[in-house]
Amino acid sequence: xxxxxxxxxxxxxxxxxxxxxxxxxxxxxxxxxxxxxxxxxxxxxxxxxxxxxxxxxxxxxxxxxxxxxxxxxxxxxxxxxxxxxxxxxxxxxxxxxxxxxxxxxxxxxxxxxxxxxxxxxxxxxxxxxxxxxxxxxxxxxxxxxxxxxxxxxxxxxxxxxxxxxxxxxxxxxxxxxxxxxxxxxxxxxxxxxxxxxxxxxxxxxxxxxxxxxxxxxxxxxxxxxxxxxxxxxxxxxxxxxxxxx
Amino acid sequence: xxxxxxxxxxxxxxxxxxxxxxxxxxxxxxxxxxxxxxxxxxxxxxxxxxxxxxxxxxxxxxxxxxxxxxxxxxxxxxxxxxxxxxxxxxxxxxxxxxxxxxxxxxxxxxxxxxxxxxxxxxxxxxxxxxxxxxxxxxxxxxxxxxxxxxxxxxxxxxxxxxxxxxxxxxxxxxxxxxxxxxxxxxxxxxxxxxxxxxxxxxxxxxxxxxxxxxxxxxxxxxxxxxxxxxxxxxxxxxxxxxxxxxxxxxxxxxxxxxxxxxxxxxxxxxxxxxxxxxxxxxxxxxxxxxxxxxxxxxxxxxxxxxxxxxxxxxxxxxxxxxx
Numbered sequence: 001x002x003x004x005x006x007x008x009x010x011x012x013x014x015x016x017x018x019x020x021x022x023x024x025x026x027x028x029x030x031x032x033x034x035x036x037x038x039x040x041x042x043x044x045x046x047x048x049x050x051x052x053x054x055x056x057x058x059x060x061x062x063x064x065x066x067x068x069x070x071x072x073x074x075x076x077x078x079x080x081x082x083x084x085x086x087x088x089x090x091x092x093x094x095x096x097x098x099x100x101x102x103x104x105x106x107x108x109x110x111x112x113x114x115x116x117x118x119x120x121x122x123x124x125x126x127x128x129x130x131x132x133x134x135x136x137x138x139x140x141x142x143x144x145x146x147x148x149x150x151x152x153x154x155x156x157x158x159x160x161x162x163x164x165x166x167x168x169x170x171x172x173x174x175x176x177x178x179x180x181x182x183x184x185x186x187x188x189x190x191x192x193x194x195x196x197x198x199x200x201x202x203x204x205x206x207x208x209x210x211x212x213x214x215x216x217x218x219x220x221x222x223x224x225x226x227x228x229x230x231x232x233x234x235x236x237x238x239x240x241x242x243x244x245x
Numbered sequence: 246x247x248x249x250x251x252x253x254x255x256x257x258x259x260x261x262x263x264x265x266x267x268x269x270x271x272x273x274x275x276x277x278x279x280x281x282x283x284x285x286x287x288x289x290x291x292x293x294x295x296x297x298x299x300x301x302x303x304x305x306x307x308x309x310x311x312x313x314x315x316x317x318x319x320x321x322x323x324x325x326x327x328x329x330x331x332x333x334x335x336x337x338x339x340x341x342x343x344x345x346x347x348x349x350x351x352x353x354x355x356x357x358x359x360x361x362x363x364x365x366x367x368x369x370x371x372x373x374x375x376x377x378x379x380x381x382x383x384x385x386x387x388x389x390x391x392x393x394x395x396x397x398x399x400x401x402x403x404x405x406x407x408x409x410x411x412x413x414x415x416x417x418x419x420x421x422x423x424x425x426x427x428x429x430x431x432x433x434x435x436x437x438x439x440x441x442x443x444x445x446x447x448x449x450x451x452x453x454x455x456x457x458x459x460x461x462x463x464x465x466x467x468x469x470x471x472x473x474x475x476x477x478x479x480x481x482x483x484x485x486x487x488x489x490x491x492x493x494x495x496x497x498x499x500x501x502x503x504x505x506x507x508x509x510x511x512x513x514x515x516x517x518x519x520x521x522x523x524x525x526x527x528x529x530x531x532x533x534x535x536x537x538x539x540x541x542x543x544x545x546x547x548x549x550x551x552x553x554x555x556x557x558x559x560x561x562x563x564x565x566x567x568x
Contacts, residue, residue: 013497013517017384037498092350092360118382118497122362127318127350136319136429139347142491152433156492157343158443159255162316163434170429176484176491176499208359208393212375215386217523223530223540228549231557234529235565237545242527244506245449245473 001055001146001168003046004108006099006129007039007074008089009067010119019214026119026214035070038114038175040077045144045179046112047078055109056080060102062095064088068197075192076184082195087202092120096128097205104133109168110151115140115175126173136170142177248274249334251325252283252297252305253344259293262340262402262446264300269367269405270338271301273398276370277336282306283414284328286313286321291416298414300407306332306419312428315435316344320427322351327421329356329395341399343445349399359391365404365524382497382520402446403503404524444493447476450504450525452495454480454518456511456532456551460488465555466510472562478502480512496521511551514539531555 011017012032020027035043046057059079061067064086071082085098103111111133116123123139130137142161143154153172155162166172184192226234238244250270252263267283274281283302285294287309294305306328313320325348329337337352339345341363353360361376365386369375373390376398380387391398444450451470457463463477470477477493484494495502497517507525512518514530514537522528523542530543533550540546547554 011381013520014515015381016516017381019385093353096350096354120380120387121378121382121501122360123346124350124353124360124362127347128354130319131322131351131354134426137347137351138318138430140343155343157435158260158445160435160437162432163436164430164432166430176494206357206393208353208357208391209361210390210392212388212390214380215377215388216384217386220528220542220544223543223546225546225548228547228554231547231549231554232561232564234545234547235558235561238506238527238529239565242506242544244527 001050001110002106002108003050003055003057004103004111005039005043005046005057005059005074005079006111006113006125007043007059007061007070008036008117009033009061009063009070010036010117013037013118017216023214024212033070035073036114036117037181038116038118040181041176041178042112042114042174043074043077043079044182045174047182048179049146058083060085060099062087062089062098071197072192073184075195076188077182078188080195082197084197084199085202086199090207091209092122092124093128093208094205096125096132098202099125100129100132101203102200103129109149111169111171113171113173115173123173126171130171136166138164138166138170138172140175141172142175144172144174144178246277246335247280247282247332248277248336248338249329249332250281250283250302250338251348252285253340253342254285254287254289257287257289257293259296260446261407262342264407265402265405266338266340266400267297267300267302268408269400271408271410272367273336273338274301276368280304282332282334284308284325284419286324288314294416295414298412299409301410301412302414303412305414305416307416308419308421310420310423312423315432317428317430318347319351319430320423322348322355323424323427324421326352326355328419335395337397339397339399341401345399349397353397356395356397357393358395358397359393360397361389361391362399363401364398365401368398379501379524383501383523384520401503403448403505442474442476444476444478444502445500447502447504449473449475449506450478450502451475451508451510452478452480452512453483453510453551454512455482463489465559469555469559469562472559472566480518509539510555512539513537514542
């Protein structure tokens, strides 16, 4: 079983988001970058499925050389090898195209992504890779089991979940529930230094979208405090002033 | 040209979020001086289909093929893209639902279209097609320009108002050639959460955190939510501890929601949690710590013990409903 896990390098979850150049660029000064938490869940499940010689796990990242610490982290978690497409990711289509071009002749049985990245929150890459490779894609799965060459997944839906079977090869975006986050041990960290990391130059791709600018949410007004012993007043305010019910 | 809206049904009915997306697509069609065509796939009654006209669809294409009775991501994407081509629709709109998230990227690739996912407002009516979306898990917005000829836009639920234009839609059957290779996935089972309000669709949400001390204390949270017709949610430590299911976890690594009302009980308001709920219209915070960071982004607050405050709220809601 050959598994490809797509990883992205994102600002740490505690990052205060600010912008520079007249709100056109994300301000990376002082920002700690991490392995996207949803991708890390995908990776954790991939490593579990491949354990005991049952398969190999390749991680792929579209990023500049600055993402290599995050790629090494993924190797420390348990991936066997890594690929970096040497480009600044322009948009989801750019990323999906590069990954599909890399994967198309490598016979991966399963391509996993996180459900979305926590920076641009697009949830687009999995579906785009699926379409580019003409294989099934499932967005947002909460469980992933494999039996032979078929996987069974729980797909999240508004009213609960769908249990779906899906033959190899396929693409899926994973969320919490698929696995627990793995913390790399010392052996993993040491071995990550010597695992292969291949750098591949990007293919040319048509630009379909551009981020023109960023905005931060308008600040809310001062909080209106209601005394704890007059909690009923809150219900009155929500009903008559805020009119939310 | 025209604008195509994919009207997803849930058990044969259109949800409010779909009518929002139809209203939104109608406004985009108006910006472009063109018509709005809706596409429905699956078993939907004629009366329900024509209801799409009320929100602006001039024509409804109805696909009622037996093979498409339940959702198949690849096959649905093929049908929607084919309809867009046949109708000459250069703009395709979907709701950014769980199914919409699966479909939109595939449709965009099929049409060579740029995709603006999770739009929160109408595109700019100027010469450039720009759409605003939430980024950094709710900590900011980005204005994205789609530079391609064809465009796909998915709308975040509860971010655009319903607009009734009162028209009637004509309903036409639409058939398309289905490829066997689009039917590789098979739905074995659908497990519905029991009679609860679905969190991603909810207009009102009651959420609780570690301040509740243990899963046995969620009775009053559920009671308050039931009385309000609200969905229940929780913070990450609570779902990590197994007190509540992961599907209730809202925040940066859970789900992002934008209800009309978010009541946070015993949640301090870590930046990761705020990221997932900051686009709620009204935020209420109940916490015994007056320094809890959540109060800084709240509209209403009570500094007090949840175990004393929540029963009073329940009582007050009961009285309001009785009056």
